[in-house]
Amino acid sequence: MAVQLTTLADAAPATAEQAELSALEVEVVDLFVNALRLLGMPRSLGEIYGLLFISPVALTLDDLVTRLKISKGSASQGIKMLKQIGAVKATYVSGDRRDHFTAETELKKLAVGFLNGQVLPHLDAGESRMGRLKALQHENSSADASVETRAFYEARLKKLDQWRNRALELAPLLGRILD
Amino acid sequence: MAVQLTTLADAAPATAEQAELSALEVEVVDLFVNALRLLGMPRSLGEIYGLLFISPVALTLDDLVTRLKISKGSASQGIKMLKQIGAVKATYVSGDRRDHFTAETELKKLAVGFLNGQVLPHLDAGESRMGRLKALQHENSSADASVETRAFYEARLKKLDQWRNRALELAPLLGRILD
């Protein structure tokens, strides 16, 4: 029955469902959209995380769709990614079958999640890559290279490896600092 | 007897101008394309930086164009950006009017350049933003909010400010660690 839709109209139903974002919400969402873009994440992630961050109550997928005016698909994929990096968690709400999402706001957890999800995989892949590089360098050297050139390549590859190690050291350090 | 070429200078046209990239170069370029993408930088930046990184001699704009098969426009803009963040510097070569570029390979300098160019501006903009947020929060609160809601907003904004300060502290720390 259409009559049940009355909840939308007036009395704020337990789960804050005004269709429009408040000025505060808009500002916060905007802030996160910009911040996450800096990390190369899509707009929708910023919107979703931002709204959850400033929301006093856990929100459902549908809340996100109606309030942010994004598609169900976007909301679903965005939540998926945010859960992956540990920026959002689902909370249980009794008597409601739907998932309710909350923003994780501990900076340390966010940072660690991001590092583990986005950065470390690449650094790990870097190991086998270094192997390939060394091999290529040797092949290459035997052919044309002068002593200096050979030394130069050697030095550069060593530098790459240093970088990688630095980055690997840095990750746990970051975690400690952000406590 | 084969002509002996002791310097790379006259191995081929004076400034190492084989049109094709060697396998080693391809691999390095690919590595940097991927790494820079992680930081949200365009493909061409990775290509340019990668080739400069592994090149024993400084390269001209034209070298980049022919070897990477990118347009003059891309090369020019890419170099411009890389110079901006301090990842590339122009070196003087006597008797040649053209600019010759070299990769900056000190990790610290790279990191600092990136932080100053890409991150700090945002954090600074964040200050005025925080002001706006506080203002909005007060407006907002007077209207509808219950005590708990008000407290919640307050807490969140405080958290945001904490984050910002943490990030600001972190930047110089990073510099020190990367020595």
Next chain:
DNA sequence: CAGTTTGTTCATTTTTTCTTGAACGAACTG
């Protein structure tokens, strides 16, 4: 069961970002 509700997936469309290349100015060159 048949019918809902909830959430995911993925081909398509839309939007954003990047690259290109032609036009241009500045700085050399003979």
Next chain:
DNA sequence: CAGTTCGTTCAAGAAAAAATGAACAAACTG
């Protein structure tokens, strides 16, 4: 100077990334 070379800029086209929405599956409901 007239002609080059070198590098930059920017409108337009190409490519990549993200959002949409319809189709689907899974879990509930009566």
